[in-house]
Amino acid sequence: MRRNALSLILPSFTFLTVLGTLLDPSPSWALQSHETPEGLYVHQMAHIIFMVSLAYLAWGIHRIAFSGRGWKHLQFFCFLMFLWNGIALIGHSVSITINKSDFFTESTYWYTELSGPFTLSKVIYYIAKLDHIASVPALLFLFLALRSFYISACTEKRPREDS
Amino acid sequence: MTTLSLYPTIIADVIGSFIIIILSFLSLRYAFLLTNQHPENFIWNFLYYLCFALALFAISRAVGHIVKQFLLLTNNRATWQLLSPFSGGFNTLMMISVSAVTIYYRKGVEAFRLVESNAEKLRIANTQRINAANEMIRMNLHLEEIVNERTAELSQSEKKFRHFFENSRDMVYFCDKNGFISDINKSGLQMMGFKKLPKYNLNIHSFFKEGETLEEYLLSLHHVGFVRDFEIEMKRQDGTICNVLLTANTILNKSGEITGCEGIAKDMTKIKRITSTLVSQEKMASIGQLAAGVAHEINTPLGIILGYSQLMQDDFPADSEEMENLKVIERQTRACRNIVADLLKFSRQTEGIREELDLNEILTEVLTVTEHTLNLDFIQIVQKLNHSLPTVVCNAEKTRQVFFNIINNAHHAMENGGELTIVTRVEEHTRMVVVSFQDTGKGIPQNIQKRIFEPFFTTKSVGKGTGLGLSVSYGIMEEYGGSISVESPVCNKDENSTVPGTVICLRFPMVKKSRPLFTIP
Numbered sequence: 063m064r065r066n067a068l069s070l071i072l073p074s075f076t077f078l079t080v081l082g083t084l085l086d087p088s089p090s091w092a093l094q095s096h097e098t099p100e101g102l103y104v105h106q107m108a109h110i111i112f113m114v115s116l117a118y119l120a121w122g123i124h125r126i127a128f129s130g131r132g133w134k135h136l137q138f139f140c141f142l143m144f145l146w147n148g149i150a151l152i153g154h155s156v157s158i159t160i161n162k163s164d165f166f167t168e169s170t171y172w173y174t175e176l177s178g179p180f181t182l183s184k185v186i187y188y189i190a191k192l193d194h195i196a197s198v199p200a201l202l203f204l205f206l207a208l209r210s211f212y213i214s215a216c217t218e219k220r221p222r223e224d225s
Numbered sequence: 226m227t228t229l230s231l232y233p234t235i236i237a238d239v240i241g242s243f244i245i246i247i248l249s250f251l252s253l254r255y256a257f258l259l260t261n262q263h264p265e266n267f268i269w270n271f272l273y274y275l276c277f278a279l280a281l282f283a284i285s286r287a288v289g290h291i292v293k294q295f296l297l298l299t300n301n302r303a304t305w306q307l308l309s310p311f312s313g314g315f316n317t318l319m320m321i322s323v324s325a326v327t328i329y330y331r332k333g334v335e336a337f338r339l340v341e342s343n344a345e346k347l348r349i350a351n352t353q354r355i356n357a358a359n360e361m362i363r364m365n366l367h368l369e370e371i372v373n374e375r376t377a378e379l380s381q382s383e384k385k386f387r388h389f390f391e392n393s394r395d396m397v398y399f400c401d402k403n404g405f406i407s408d409i410n411k412s413g414l415q416m417m418g419f420k421k422l423p424k425y426n427l428n429i430h431s432f433f434k435e436g437e438t439l440e441e442y443l444l445s446l447h448h449v450g451f452v453r454d455f456e457i458e459m460k461r462q463d464g465t466i467c468n469v470l471l472t473a474n475t476i477l478n479k480s481g482e483i484t485g486c487e488g489i490a491k492d493m494t495k496i497k498r499i500t501s502t503l504v505s506q507e508k509m510a511s512i513g514q515l516a517a518g519v520a521h522e523i524n525t526p527l528g529i530i531l532g533y534s535q536l537m538q539d540d541f542p543a544d545s546e547e548m549e550n551l552k553v554i555e556r557q558t559r560a561c562r563n564i565v566a567d568l569l570k571f572s573r574q575t576e577g578i579r580e581e582l583d584l585n586e587i588l589t590e591v592l593t594v595t596e597h598t599l600n601l602d603f604i605q606i607v608q609k610l611n612h613s614l615p616t617v618v619c620n621a622e623k624t625r626q627v628f629f630n631i632i633n634n635a636h637h638a639m640e641n642g643g644e645l646t647i648v649t650r651v652e653e654h655t656r657m658v659v660v661s662f663q664d665t666g667k668g669i670p671q672n673i674q675k676r677i678f679e680p681f682f683t684t685k686s687v688g689k690g691t692g693l694g695l696s697v698s699y700g701i702m703e704e705y706g707g708s709i710s711v712e713s714p715v716c717n718k719d720e721n722s723t724v725p726g727t728v729i730c731l732r733f734p735m736v737k738k739s740r741p742l743f744t745i746p
Contacts, residue, residue, distance in 0.1 A: 194241025
């Protein structure tokens, strides 16, 4: 008799608890949310990692003392890409300080202008917008390096190493 | 300026993006070609992955920028805002990928270099193995030829050195550290008086005449390692001495210990004798000049003393004491004049009549006079005269004196009797007529043989000789263009031994137009 009563009470209690929880939930904090600045931070960190890796590559070429025009071009590529990353890093950082009100659009996007007064951050922002000044020559040097390696490889069987 | 237009940045962004895409793909193409050409090369593979990641990065960025500019220019800002997080996210992802590939580079290069190094070692080892295998094959195929070639070379070399060893006129020897000869050439054996190599072990040290010289030789070998132009006297098997110029080196083993010695010895006996004769002749010539000078100076006062002593004899009675004293002065002065005359004869200052004479005749005359005296002292005379002796140009009186002097010396040497052998013969090769006097006396010691022709040198007791006999004979023979020589003890060539006694040899130059030695039938 007692056993029958207990078997009836326990399922009933469990059901009422689950029902109560579903009807009145509270914050559990199980997942971390990703707010707006996180993307920018990740991007900036990627720039920094990219700079470190380029410096590491340039240092590696220097340390192992690979010689020849191709390796010189590759070192120039590293330097210019490092510069581009620096410009981009600064550009992204400065862009936070630039507001929508600093831009003036008369009709279409093409005619968008940066309005004065021109603070340092605005000047940096404008220059950073022209970051291709560094990235295009960087990629040009990469191309020249690869072409040089290919020409050398066609005349020699193995890459030249002085070390 | 109150505003700054952004369209230069828009243009730069679009054009730059296009160029970046083109350049990144051109780079990727070359990297692809490189990896195709050398698929095993890590560096080219690395550059391919780097270019691949950069191409994706360029797409993510440049395409994003172009799309952005296009959407904004076409007033589709809402669409761009929708796409922007994806473009940015993809761009970030690609940047991290490029970074990851780049950082991976270092470890990869190290591994590649290690593999390259090992591959190089393997290549070298393989090349060496192939070369060794080829050499083995070559040797295997041509082994017989190589062995024959090498054997011929060795044989040729051995022959060359053996020829040099056997035919050298000097002694060449090899000995162990104790001096026992292991190998010696024929000349060496002959030099030491051996006809062939004896059965017992020869020792080079036993040839040394003097112990001091041997000690000096051994010291030099042990301390310096060699001796050079070492002048020594060596004792032949028959006991005679030969002068030798020795050069020798030690033979060392790998640990530097002396195991033996090798040397070359040159017989200098003949040269030494010639040099000695020349020195002696020079000395005699000097003495002759001196004697001639003295004789001339003394001769005049002696003549005056003799003249005055004879004149003074007229002033005193025959049996007076003064007369006796004057006669002693006269006698002694005459004796002095005889000595002076002998000195002049020695120095060839006196001339006499020369004519073609038969030496046998003069010799017979002399023996007629002296034979009786010699026989009294039991000295037997043996004559071996060549009766077909050619004539010689000489002064009969002087020649007679020479023969007298020599026979007289022989007489003194054989006071207890003996045998005097007189031989006359012809020496065709020197064109000389030889007269030799061999006695069986006590002989002349080696150390005084060089001095016997010096004036006033004598071994006789006082009063028995002036010491001018042989020197006068020497002077006369020199004047004839002949020679006088002495040999003591006498060498017996037939038995290869020596006998006591002395031989005095007189050599007279033959007359060119003399009677024929033999007649052609």
